[in-house]
Amino acid sequence: MRSELLDEAVTVRADFQGGVVTPLAFRRRGREHRVVRVNARWIDRVPRHPHFFFSVTDESGDTYQLQLQGGDLLWWLDAVMLET
Amino acid sequence: MRSRPLAAPDGAHPALRPSRANPTAPAPAVKGAASGRESEESRSGAEAGAGTAGMPEASGSARPGDVCVAPEPPLLASPERVVLHVDIDAFFAAIEQRLDPRLAGRPVIVGAGVIASCSYEARRFGLRAGMRLSEARQRCPEVVILAGHAQTYRCFAENIFGLCRTFSPAVETYLDEAYCDLTGTARLHGDALGAAARLKREILGATGLTVTCGVGPNRMLAKLIGKTVKPDGLAEIAASEAEEFLTSRAVDQLAGVGHAHARTLRSMNVHTIGEMRALPADVLAALFGAPGRLLYERCRGRDTAPVHEREIPVSISRETSFHRDTAERAEIDGMLEYLASRACRTMRELGVVARTVAVRLRYSDNEGAERERTLPAADDADPAVIEAARALLGALFTRRVALHAVGLVLSNFVPAGATQGALFEEREAGRRAALYRAFDRVRGAYGHGVLVSGRALHLKGRLEEDAHGFRLRTPSLTK
Numbered sequence: 001m002r003s004e005l006l007d008e009a010v011t012v013r014a015d016f017q018g019g020v021v022t023p024l025a026f027r028r029r030g031r032e033h034r035v036v037r038v039n040a041r042w043i044d045r046v047p048r049h050p051h052f053f054f055s056v057t058d059e060s061g062d063t064y065q066l067q068l069q070g071g072d073l074l075w076w077l078d079a080v081m082l083e084t
Numbered sequence: 085m086r087s088r089p090l091a092a093p094d095g096a097h098p099a100l101r102p103s104r105a106n107p108t109a110p111a112p113a114v115k116g117a118a119s120g121r122e123s124e125e126s127r128s129g130a131e132a133g134a135g136t137a138g139m140p141e142a143s144g145s146a147r148p149g150d151v152c153v154a155p156e157p158p159l160l161a162s163p164e165r166v167v168l169h170v171d172i173d174a175f176f177a178a179i180e181q182r183l184d185p186r187l188a189g190r191p192v193i194v195g196a197g198v199i200a201s202c203s204y205e206a207r208r209f210g211l212r213a214g215m216r217l218s219e220a221r222q223r224c225p226e227v228v229i230l231a232g233h234a235q236t237y238r239c240f241a242e243n244i245f246g247l248c249r250t251f252s253p254a255v256e257t258y259l260d261e262a263y264c265d266l267t268g269t270a271r272l273h274g275d276a277l278g279a280a281a282r283l284k285r286e287i288l289g290a291t292g293l294t295v296t297c298g299v300g301p302n303r304m305l306a307k308l309i310g311k312t313v314k315p316d317g318l319a320e321i322a323a324s325e326a327e328e329f330l331t332s333r334a335v336d337q338l339a340g341v342g343h344a345h346a347r348t349l350r351s352m353n354v355h356t357i358g359e360m361r362a363l364p365a366d367v368l369a370a371l372f373g374a375p376g377r378l379l380y381e382r383c384r385g386r387d388t389a390p391v392h393e394r395e396i397p398v399s400i401s402r403e404t405s406f407h408r409d410t411a412e413r414a415e416i417d418g419m420l421e422y423l424a425s426r427a428c429r430t431m432r433e434l435g436v437v438a439r440t441v442a443v444r445l446r447y448s449d450n451e452g453a454e455r456e457r458t459l460p461a462a463d464d465a466d467p468a469v470i471e472a473a474r475a476l477l478g479a480l481f482t483r484r485v486a487l488h489a490v491g492l493v494l495s496n497f498v499p500a501g502a503t504q505g506a507l508f509e510e511r512e513a514g515r516r517a518a519l520y521r522a523f524d525r526v527r528g529a530y531g532h533g534v535l536v537s538g539r540a541l542h543l544k545g546r547l548e549e550d551a552h553g554f555r556l557r558t559p560s561l562t563k
Binding site: 001002003005007037039040042043044045046047048053055057063065081083 | 235
């Protein structure tokens with residue numbers, strides 16, 4: 001098991017209800033990945049604007065790390081976890 | 085009374101299973117029995133001391149030649165204090181299992197070279213922190229080895245410590261554990277055990293991680309009782325239970341007794357904390373120096389160390405191993421400068437200045453070297469620290485062997501502004517401080533890697549970067 005860095009800006013469909021951000025799906029290379037599970041969420045408060053991180057599993061069972069940057073509200077696909 | 089590993093109070097989360105009793109703990113003592121034991125203890129201590137170290141002079145009505153023992157304070161810790169120890173179970177490995185559900189239930193270890201953290205599934209195979217990865221693979225071929233995500237672990241820890249602060253006005257934090265002073269919070273939070281159970285639930289809900297909580301009359305006992313119910317346990321020990329709880333425990337379980345002290349004690353046929361009580365304070369001081377007197381108190385269940393946010397850390401260190409062992413001077417210098425600038429930035433954020441700089445090296449043949457230097461004046465600016473670090477590196481890196489890891493440690497701190505400034509360089513010092521404050525703001529906003537100087541530029545393009553700076557192979561942060 002290892003994580004491969006992707007560092008790609010992605011389009012994410014997310015739910016902001018109740019003041020909680022929950023990614024629902026993201027589009028990568030023209031394909032939409034539906035999020036079936038948010039495994040973990042954490043916040044990095046060291047930068048001036050907080051960065052919100054999510055570990056998500058898509059419908060194919062792959063696990064990705066998404067990041068929402070609090071300052072510019074840009075979504076990044078940080079990494080994918082791979083079975084080795 | 086024995087340690088009171090308790091079932092979770094009413095309404096506790098299912099994860100809070102009843103704490104397991106300490107199998108070696110004796111039955112609860114009758115109230116008041118402690119004082120009787122204590123006088124016995126004092127007598128045996130006096131007898132032991134009479135033959136070894138000089139006892140106090142006889143006074144009052146004592147006859148010449150009598151051994152007079154000063155009345156010892158009660159063998160119990162102060163009953164007023166309530167300290168909660170929170171320990172995150174298998175911290176790094178547990179987070180990795182949260183991040184990727186495919187790892188749940190599998191033996192997982194985090195580390196590079198040696199194990200930094202291993203899941204409880206891995207521990208069943210005999211894997212332990214500090215063990216070499218090669219040995220871990222032999223013992224458990226199916227183990228999943230991960231390099232780790234230091235920044236992610238820090239975020240989780242800060243979240244947990246933030247929850248601790250909602251329960252306690254004073255929280256002292258370490259990498260994966262915290263001490264919370266719950267003294268005087270009973271009217272706010274109810275009894276300490278109930279508060280600890282609620283804190284466990286909140287941590288589980290917010291992070292998905294389990295913690296082990298120990299409640300005691302002081303830090304030492306709170307941590308020790310927690311250890312008996314790991315993982316995901318909850319236990320409390322009262323002051324009156326301290327003596328019996330400690331008596332049968334091995335000496336190396338006592339805070340401050342490491343491998344070397346334990347070896348010394350065992351060579352004297354002192355194996356348990358109870359046996360250690362027979363040694364007078366003077367003997368322990370002769371054996372271990374000033375900490376010996378502290379151990380004299382601790383083996384009696386007394387620990388008066390307060391719980392406080394450490395405003396001034398003992399040390400700030402930044403270390404990493406190289407992606408491959410190297411003897412290339414430019415790479416080593418660049419990494420050391422980068423680590424120094426990271427440590428200096430942390431120092432400035434904490435508002436302290438360091439008097440001492442140390443450099444640590446680890447060669448590829450596992451040989452280590454470390455040397456420290458005192459700065460002419462306490463400083464928090466990068467150039468002063470980097471200059472000292474480079475001089476130390478020049479003096480240390482003498483073998484014709486590649487380096488595996490390098491590290492820098494700042495210590496001997498004083499609050500910034502508490503040092504005497506130079507009479508004629510005040511203006512220059514002010515300009516320099518403003519410059520580095522500006523650097524820190526830029527780095528805070530855009531990542532540390534956005535501003536690197538000097539030899540650290542060598543790392544640009546060679547190492548991957550993220551919002552925090554260069555991605556190091558095995559970043560290790562220590563307060």
